[in-house]
Amino acid sequence: MNELIDTVNTLPSPLMAPMAHGLGPVADDWEAAEVWLRAIASRGRRNSPETVATYRYHIAKLRWFCENVHGVPPSRWTVQDVEAFYGFLADLPDSALCAQDEVTGAYAGVDDEGYSPFRKQPSASSRSDIQRCIHAMFRVWREMGYIAINPMGLHGAGTTRKINANRAVVPDLYDLVLDTMEASEKATFAARQAYTRDRFIFIALRELGLRASELIKATMGAFHCLTDPKDGKTYWVMVVREETAKGRRERTIPVTKTVMAALGAYREAFGMDALPAPLETGALILSPRTDRGAIVIGGKPIRDVESRRFFQAWLPVTTRHGLYYIVKGRLTRTADALKQAGDVTGCAHLRQASPHWPRHTFAKSALLTGQDVRQVAALLGHRDLATTMVYTEQDALDLIRATNMATPGLLAEQVTVSPA
Template identity: 25%
Template structure:
């Protein structure tokens, strides 16, 4: 993608000192053509193997860094761009790709390599920004016809597995309101029922906030929720959740005194419908009080619900229905079997696991 007549490395190095761009323009935008009356910026050492790049690339790189400094870019930003662009130039050189003709696939491969090193998303994004900025500058200088890397997005990082509460931690959280020494009894009973229902059913916090009394069958321990896409599904809950809900329902009228009657199951302290945001705040408060790991959220309870079901022997299709997922692959992301469970399943089922072999000999 080299423009006919593009300058050689020596020409780039001797012609480029960058005039300041107009006020208010970003570091990576508005870089003007060099003023031939000024000398070129002195090349600085290029870190991370960038010195292996051809002389023309090194000269263009030095010119780019000089342009950043001429724009009064913070030195930390200049060093960061220097490191990122040097890494990319070294990557090109190592793969036999001309610095004048990288394509989007080359940049994506470089970013994927960074992601594989488990660098943070901000580091990978910083590399993308720096490299695109360098080639934007090269295009404005006329060294290449156009920036070949426009439109490249940072690669998706593998989804990190969210934390799942242990059985003891889940019990510690949902039972926390019952151990609270003092407080408004109506609200404590509400909070106990709310936590029990979240963990017992795995419902989304928005589904819980929208739940109405008429959709709960306390005797049969079932309820109906409207999930994503306005799809309705039936959920089950056990005796502990049923008991907590019954105790709350007996005291619920006290919360609604002086307010118009609401069909919503859970009410706020003023007697109005509890919002999803209000429900999250309740969970946050009991997370802090109970001592379970910081960052535990309603979604953590949902993940824990699914994982504990699988560890207890439930099949994936059943868990998919209870979570309200249209796609089984989505359910698999929500379920994280413990190492102990996986080891136990392997040893019990695989013919060469050791335990299975020993059992075969004993028979």
């Protein structure tokens, strides 16, 4: 009997056994986060690779905070840890910013000393995006039994990012950016290439309404011809592929003559034919720099830069940060010129602008010129018409019209004084 009791006492108690969870074998919280990200990526049309990449970038910010500042892994967080993270994001110390080359302005890579996923102080909307991402991860961890509580439960998922329709580049300033680029010194072959490329980038962003990620993930073959059976004419279009579009909403955008002319000049500067050939797979946005290991003869890479240029061994620009650096550089140069000219307002406007502002410029311009809101929504890739309607201020216009019908003459109007 005593032997039986001893045997029973040595059996593991369910309460003493390690807590089982549904994430499978994970070594730490960051492997647990990867399991969650892979699950998101597998949801087909609901999430694009760009969405998953953005979530992974937010997780990288969380990890940097935990490993370099806070010292507590997320699975052991309490409400106080969440508040510490929020405080860190709201007032990012200089030590948390990614190291940057003083000459070229390039940021340190992931494996370089001084790297951090933070390149600037996160805005309110960026902090909200990070908060929603981490809250979603905690919620899944709790549902799968990886953690017992969601430490962000009291804070919620954060507010939803709202479109600020006023974040658009004024048309006159947009033209000034192009004029400043044209007037800039282009003493070297690479500088002339950069000019044609950057001019194409600005025109494409403004006239096609693209997201930055959609432009840099595109290939040259995204531009192709489409014949309209009604008029028998063939037009150029750009296809934003499902795998690069937000929400996996593939769309085809009619291309303006201005965009095609800019694309042709850009391609010729890089040694290509002006018009893209069908099914070209090369990156759409290229760097004037060449890939030293791209062309190999006799088992050895070509060392001569001119030869690599001849073989069009250009390095691609494939990250949003790379595009951001290009666009902000051009905007800053124009802002500096405005400052010297005494235009403080225009200078401040351009310093605030980002690669996403031209998309707002496109949306507002299209709607103000009378294009149907459904067509504009299709061009922008909006799933919900309400998102597109933000650019029209339709709610306010409906209230104005209703008030005028009920009480004519009540509302204050802008009075235009005619010249004598």
